[in-house]
Amino acid sequence: MATAEKRFGRLDIAYLNAGVGGAFGPIAETSVEDWDYTFAVLTRSVFLGMKHASQAMKKHGGGGVILVTASIAGMVGGGGSHAYSAAKAACISLIENVAAELGPDRIRVVGIAPGVISTPLVHRGRPDKYEKQFSHQPWPDRGEPDHIADVAAFLCSDDARFITGETVKVDGGLLAQGVALWGTGKDNTFMKSAGVNRGSTGEAMVVRNLQSGDQKQ
């Protein structure tokens, strides 16, 4: 923060983006040291970033934007390891709470929750090995750093001047897909037929086969 102030005279935008995969494995096998490391890199860094960025922005006046890279792993189970997910969930909570505090100073606090993005953090130099993870979302394209960068640029711009406390999912519909109990895409049971299920009312269920056009009750 001090370097930015020295070079540019003031601080307008702080992008708190550093990250690692952190601790993984069964909870009983997770060391305190690995847990603390994960929270230090993913959460303590965001606390410190917000603390010092807000000081610099308040000092110069005129507001600013603090942008945090969270993760969909902080919004739902199954997106990352226990420690990574918990650390990102803490970031999302910080975004909301600190946004409420800094709103009167015109400092916006916003987040991005990426889905699966093709970076070394995920593929560790072998993108081909993680094709299954990269193609899990409904949107046909692989998540790329540019998808995140474009939303970051928008959130830091005046076009987003009334958005604060919000963490925007940038995941190609991955979370919208949800638990996918009935399958995904064309394999989704609900996409093979159409009709109405009237539950236990005693009224017949009407089902129309979308391939043959046959209708039955």
Ligand SMILES: NC(=O)c1ccc[n+]([C@@H]2O[C@H](COP(=O)([O-])OP(=O)(O)OC[C@H]3O[C@@H](n4cnc5c(N)ncnc54)[C@H](O)[C@@H]3O)[C@@H](O)[C@H]2O)c1
């Ligand atoms: N790639 C994904 O699919 C994905 C998904 C959700 C969230 N994220 C988050 O996006 C952010 C960026 O990650 P990325 O995917 O671009 O990975 P990346 O590995 O390309 O970039 C992470 C950067 O953080 C830096 N870093 C790590 N520890 C640091 C520390 N202690 N101090 C300073 N810098 C440190 C690394 O050197 C690296 O430059 C991270 O917060 C990550 O958790 C990524």
